[in-house]
Amino acid sequence: MPVAATGQQAAPNDPPHDSATDRAVIIRRIAIIMLALAGPVAWADGPKITHADLQPIFARLRQAGWNVDGPLRWSYFFAGKNSAALDEVRRALEAQGYLFVTISSHRNGVTLLQMDRIEAHTVASLDLRNREFYVLAARYPGVEYDGMEAGRLPR
Numbered sequence: 144m145p146v147a148a149t150g151q152q153a154a155p156n157d158p159p160h161d162s163a164t165d166r167a168v169i170i171r172r173i174a175i176i177m178l179a180l181a182g183p184v185a186w187a188d189g190p191k192i193t194h195a196d197l198q199p200i201f202a203r204l205r206q207a208g209w210n211v212d213g214p215l216r217w218s219y220f221f222a223g224k225n226s227a228a229l230d231e232v233r234r235a236l237e238a239q240g241y242l243f244v245t246i247s248s249h250r251n252g253v254t255l256l257q258m259d260r261i262e263a264h265t266v267a268s269l270d271l272r273n274r275e276f277y278v279l280a281a282r283y284p285g286v287e288y289d290g291m292e293a294g295r296l297p298r
Contacts, residue, residue, distance in 0.1 A: 192290055194270040201266055204293060214263045216294035218244065219276060221256040225285030229256045232283055255289065261296065 204211045219241070221232050226246075233243055236258045244257040264272065273291065280288040 191288075192270075192273050194266060197266045197269055197273075200293075209293070209295070211293075212263070214261050214296065216259055216261050216296055217264065217269075217291055218257055218259050218294060219272075219291045220289040221258070221276075221280055221286055222253050222289040223283075223286040224252050224254065225283070226254050228283035228286045229254055232256060232279065232286055233258065235279065259294075 201211050209215070219236075221229060223229055226248075229246065233246070233256055237243060241258040241260045244259050246254060246256045248254045269291070273288070276288040280286045
């Protein structure tokens with residue numbers, strides 16, 4: 144009988160474990176713990192999207208008939224005037240399994256990067272993701288996390 148990642152013997156119906164997946168889960172849990180221990184991150188104006196902001200978004204999606212309890216196509220946006228830094232953000236997120244969608248320049252000199260991933264979220268998990276992205280953007284000069292939007296899965 145296979146041994147689970149916890150070192151205990153796996154139940155007969157447990158799916159096989161992939162060591163790369165197990166490592167990714169452990170790394171994500173460590174990141175979550177580190178964010179929790181670090182306390183609130185100091186943004187210039189505070190986080191732009193808060194837990195309280197997400198609750199009505201989920202409610203509106205539900206009212207519109209969306210299955211917000213299952214996977215959706217989540218688009219995440221980063222903005223800035225430093226294209227090289229945005230490209231570094233792109234590479235960092237691609238390494239984590241995000242899909243590059245587009246990078247576009249606007250008249251005001253701001254470039255917008257869109258990265259997507261199909262995943263399921265709760266208000267709490269999306270709040271955590273947003274916090275992770277605020278921290279990520281702060282690591283790159285001239286880059287800001289600009290928010291997210293949900294999209295239906297392709298049929």
